[in-house]
Amino acid sequence: MLNRIARSSSKLPRSPVTATKPNGRLMSSTSDLQAFGERHVTKGLGRITPGVMTKGQGSYVEFQDGRKMLDFTCGIGVTNLGHSHPKVSKAAAEQCMNIVHAQCSIAFHEPYLRLIEKLLPVMPHPSLDSFFFWNSGSEAVEAALKMARIITGRQNIISMQGAYHGRTMGAMGVTKSKTIYSEGVAPLMPGVFSIPFPFWHQQAAPPETPTSVLTTQSLYQLHLLLSQQTSPSDTAAIIVEPVIGEGGYVPAPKEFLQGLREVCDKHGILLIMDEVQSGFGRTGTWFAIEESGVRPDILVMAKGLANGFPLSGVVSRKELTDKLKPGSMGGTYAGNAVACAAAVAVADAIKEEKILDNVNERSNELFSSLLSLQSDSALAPYILDIRGRGLMVAVEFASSENPGAIYDPTAVAITTKIPKGIASRVAKKCIEKGMLLLTTSVYEVVRFIPPLNISKEDMAKGCKVFEESVREVLKEAENEQ
Secondary structure (H helix, E strand, O other), X not given: OHHHHHHHHHOOOOOOOOEEOOOOOEEOOHHHHHHHHHHHOOOOOOOOOOOOEEEEEEOEEEEOOOOEEEEOOHHHHOOOOOEOOHHHHHHHHHHHOOOOOOOOOOOOOHHHHHHHHHHHHHOXXXXXXXXXXXXXXXXXXXXXXXXXXXXXXXXXXXXXXXXOOOOOHHHHHHOOOOHHXXXXXXXXXXXXXXXXXXXXXXXXXXXXXXHHHHHHHHHHHHHHHHHHOOOHHHEEEEEEOOEEOOOOOEEOOHHHHHHHHHHHHHHOOXXXXXXXXXXXXXXXXXXXXXXXXXXOOEEEEOHHHOOOOOOEEEEEOHHHHOOOOOOOOOOOOOOOHHHHHHHHHHHHHHHHOOHHHHHHHHHHHHHHHHHHHHOOOOOHHHEEEEEEEOOEEEEEEOOOOOOOHHHOHHHHOOOOOOOOOHHHHHHHHHHHOOEEOEEEOOOOEEEEOOOOOOOHHHHHHHHHHHHHHHHHHXXXXXXXX
């Protein structure tokens, strides 16, 4: 029945997106809708391009004004299998015809349990066997923090400088990537402390500093923190991203994650691994933490879990979650049946379509292209660093205006005139050329988050757009001087 409906509806003429004007008449022009949105959508939401998106298919999105753009943002790492993946959309549509809302505090529903069945074999450690599904990454982080405090009977949380965990109150308290997320809303959640992530910027070191040196310094700061500011007996958890996201796409060294595990084991502290952005194949394995062999006590996931349907998860081990009282966790839409059905299809598609193999092949091509730009003598002074894992990749441009630039050896060492806001200018130029690209962090960084099933041809196209954009921005800046 659903297939017949889909076939017949596909033959109907496509109608323009419409909205209602204040006078009650419908409006259909792009300019009308754009103006309507600018008037009625809160200013607190930012956007990288004007326009109204009307369709997404695979690696591309379409706008009402006729633009078709290569999407290297994936809704910020959400549509890992591309837009409107047929298997995922079909699973969600079929679930809609059975039950849409099966509230988690009323009874189990089948997609919820089928999803656990799919995820158990791919967990980064076999001890992770107790699941709770929610709606967003931020909510999942909130749940993980709450669980840590209940389970340990302790208050304090340690997070990383540069970390991003969300914009709700608890998650915002452990977010340390930008002040914009918490500006003007203090007091934040109490009992939060932070240490430098092993990232050369945070230790005022040059980019070529060995990760072993950075790790030693970060772990030293952790031990100092536990001696001076939060006693281990008061510390519930350490929360960390195995690849810092909003902080600049910086992979955590294996020895750093292993060092965190040792500290947590010694003091009975829980290790929370935030894989909201790095999970579900984004880095070339199901979860980024796999490379280190480190066991999380709590794993947080979202984004690519359901390929665009709102769903997040918190996974721990049963011996810990058995300490929670029934009713202490929950939520009206938590673990929605349609979103869970979509996530089951995502798990199947990752295996059936050999997505991880594609990630690693396309990652090699992306890094090869970016490194060739860095080796170009005309561009080399402007490209400071290329980093990441899988298809979670960043390019950092040189800048003499970094935070605390007078103390930053990379900024002090710059002798070439660097265009101001170069990362934003390059991202904007890519958009003008038909490719969506995002910046990230307080430094001059652009991030590549293409679909995990992107084709070789579209990867090459995206790399070409980026190269052209970098060269044109630098040429324009040179003419402005």
